[in-house]
Amino acid sequence: MRQALAGVDFAPVIPPWLLAGLAALALLALAPALLRVVRDAAGARRLAPARGALFRLLAFAALLLALANPRLVEETRETRPDIALLVVDRSDSAALGPRAAQVEAAREALEARARRLPELELRTVEAPEAGNQGTRLWTAMERALADIPRARLAGVIALSDGQVHDLPAAPALDAPFHLLLPGQPGEVDRRIRVVEAPGFGIVGRPVELRVVVEDLGVAPSQGGAARLSIRRDGAPPRVESVPVGREHRITLNIERGGPTVVELTAETRPGEVSDLNNRAVVAINGVRDRLRVLLVSGEPHAGERTWRRLLKADPNVDLVHFTILRPPEKDDLTPLHELALIAFPVRELFQVKLRDFDLIVFDRFANRGLLPPVYLRNIADYVRGGGALLLSVGPEFLGPTSLAATPLGQVIPARPPSGPGAAQAALLEGAFRPRVTETGGRHPVTENLPGANPAGAPGEATWGRWYRALRAEPRSGSVVMEGPGGAPLMLLDRVGEGRVALMLSDHIWLWSRGHDGGGPQGELLRRIAHWTMKEPELEEEDLTARIDHGQMTVLRRSLEAGPPPEIAITAPDGSVTRHRPEARGGRATVEMAATQPGVWSAADGRRTAYAAAEARNPMEVADLRATEAVLRPLAEATGGAVRWMGAGAAPALPELRRVAAGRDGQGAGWIGLRRNADHTVTGITALPLLPPWLALPLVLGLVLLAWRREGR
Template identity: 40%
Template structure:
């Protein structure tokens, strides 16, 4: 209760009036006038009445003590055991706090940032956000329910913004163990079929079981090595990039009993394969208008080393002319098809015919073996393919997908995509193919063939095969059954997409991953996962996503183009995902490979201990000996916390209050004040009357 004033007159007037009254009273006391003290008392009461003294009493309520509870929901906490332990401990903690009405808990689930590519456990950032609107004096303490793997812990001498205990309730067990594998150094690019070097290591966190760890290495799903690795020791690996484009190098180590998680037992390294120089052997038969189109296309690519021969002088034509006077050379058949045949990435026969036995029959068998063992062969056929000197009548026929009937189809036609061709990545989406007739120039002849093997992706007159693609053994063969492609190159009737078509054929023959007929690929951009399924069949159905945490999810694949199905999803986890559709699987890493969340997965009390010791807090594990959880009781403390309690969670109770209202009592208001004034003035009159 306090005393205040609410004067009826200005304070300056009251001050002058008080001065006059003091002078009069002093004069009266000096002259010893009778009744001076009564007159002074009456003047004082009048002055007090004009000053209007008021007693004020504040009505206040005690404020609650704010206790933020930060629950770690980061990815390292998403193992089944820790999820259960966290939920049970949180329920027990809520029951403990509910016993104290003046404690107001604020529960915050701290998750990885939705867009972070390299997420980390930032519990103190969540704490500061939770108490941003709270005065420091009202904070009674902070409780962290976590595995201890926190990546934004402030320094011991760094200000927290409040003076209250920091407590840690740690999930997990004290003797945890986790094995992980990581790539230390690796190239981002590699030249195809050349040796590359990479370094990896196996790391044991916690109590290591010792011994070596078997590491399986796979390249694009195929096992290439099995190594024994000593935990903590860097292991070098030599490998070759098998193809151009994206290559996935996967490392895996078996899961051990009692491991915290198997999420980090696998890792991948993406390596972009680059062809340094692609060697192409182009063999042309008799000169024709289309020969220049093939040569110009292959010569325009700086990454192609082209070896081009046109057969003008058969080997049996020996006329005794001195070698130094010859303008033509004999065809080096043995050097090309025996000694160096495996040095070529692609062999192209352009209107070639076996006239005058330029190649011995045995060499055609070598070419067939080259294809069977993984080589690539392109046959651009013309009228000679329907003649008696056709290469289809040699041992090369064992790898050719289409056998000629001996007839030519001589009529103008628009090359069209077949139903398979609309889905095949070699021909899908060619400019002008989506119109009827196609927005291309016409061709005028093609080779008639028996029903071909493989995929007929383009058709000519009367739907006869025009472009046939086939896999033979480990290699690939393409047959273009017309020599009229040069009309597109010359712009006849508007031309056509000959450059795109020829390049796609060559890249498919060279096994470019983007042109695989049946393929499942996945890429990540930030936290977004894109799944692409290429197929020549019908709808492939749903894709199954296996998360790093072990849970699975099914997503529908939606057709975006003929033969191409896609799905896109924003992921709430980071790490190595496995995508499956039918008998196809692929791996993709979402987020940064070196994200702090996977650097250490074992629980620990060491990270929070220094800060808890400084603030008189408690760090303890919630796991009990019986397999359940135990949460310490709450200890409310008035005033500053002077010492830590190793059995209870100390909470500093706040003394802060909130003002609800003020009760006032004027001393000279109403009958009491009037009676006092009348009394003193009556006493003055009584004294004057004596």
């Protein structure tokens, strides 16, 4: 809008200080004529200016005015419209229930009203959901204000629930700030807060969680008790009554390794804003404490120390190792105290404390009467009950002293061949490179071993050669490595609740010596030992799920060939989606967004896995009530208003008015936006009021009149 304004301006032809000096000299020159004292007829004294003093005064005034150079100035101005900022909160808490619709309706209404106000531009900016950083309303507002000249800022209107987490300690804003809140004051909200939860727990030992159920917006005396539902890994829930507002302790037993997902749900309080924060999810990773391993070495051989070195290198392993230096049937008259520091505690190890061990390893152990059949039967029962057994055998496995011919043979996954000359034929001697079988390429124990042959494809491994293996007849389990002629070399089997691993060669020690380039003996033996002890990451038939940064990953491991089945994923709200996993080897994966907080489950028809998804913005859901407490100080400091829009479908909005700078920015039923009257000067026209051609004759004329008057 263009405006034309006129006024009188001065542009002195000499410096202002010199002009002021000339005016002072003129007054001194005029003082005797203006202040002349005369006597009247009665003899009284009075002031009587001299003849011509008035014309002399006018002459000096005309001269000074000519030097001041008065001008008639006319300005053409382009007025610029003021800018108001509308900040819309799009965080999760501002979208609860009817809030989102109410905020959107208020935005549309305010934009329509602002368009009817002259010389006002309304800019709308949204404060989006900020992940785990809470509501970043002030950040969004500052970013928008950076593009608005402060001389044109009429005010800021915020549509928000008031839960703002980035407000500085001393916010600087030189325009009215108005807050419009959805709903009405006095809202209540129940939440469950986890005070302390361990990230890890020892398998077989209890852990303790500390939680508090709180009612926000309710007097402490009205707390009472609430029902708390505790569900672990999708099992039926356990319900406890907990006092509201006081800490409650929950004890849980860690029954297995890997993640245990615990979901805590507090019953909904009547009238609360939302039950979104009535649920908390805790994931506790079960770990084993100091794995106890019993290693029994039979007759001495070159690779005897391979297993000992491997197990002693693991700081989490407590190793008990016994070596049979002399078979019972041989007597070379060597004193016993020179063969062993202590007597072999057969009964103590294999009857009294057998189940205290997590793993039993027999390294080239032959049954020469040292272990009675009852103890070997105890070991077999120990395996069926969930124990772990690992056997590394040599030629002794083919003879009459083989462990396969004892009660322990019932849990060994292979038997030596029987018949005349079978033992001789089953001893395979000659250079060969161990190969990973097609099944082994899918098994976590042997997949992706450095130097291995391509699983299920022709080609040799690049690791070192071995020179002895045994031919045995597999009875159960999985053959993951093969020796010369495709003979089974390593078998892994599940027996009851336990695990058994059988290595049909005693030459793995060659890899540890670096022979022929060596091999991954450390990694392979570690995987075998930990698979037998049921480490979750080495399960060959398993389904796991995890959620990181809002992304859910489901991993299915299986030895079965063919396309994997569909994975059914159930969200916390009960909705089910089906996904075809992407298969690669023995692994199949599904990835999808997991935005809902709570417990997610994935099922493949046989197994079910659970994963915990925390609220993506914990600060946002900590308190779901709409509140004016955070932003009211800013509104009061800038002369703005705080208004509630009510609980109805149509928001109750105040009128928009323009107010002058310095006036109050609010009133009954209205909020004000400042009128700044900012403008840009587009043109200036100046007309001298006393040009030189007029000033000179005027001054000379007044001087002449003064001379003639005084000359009379």
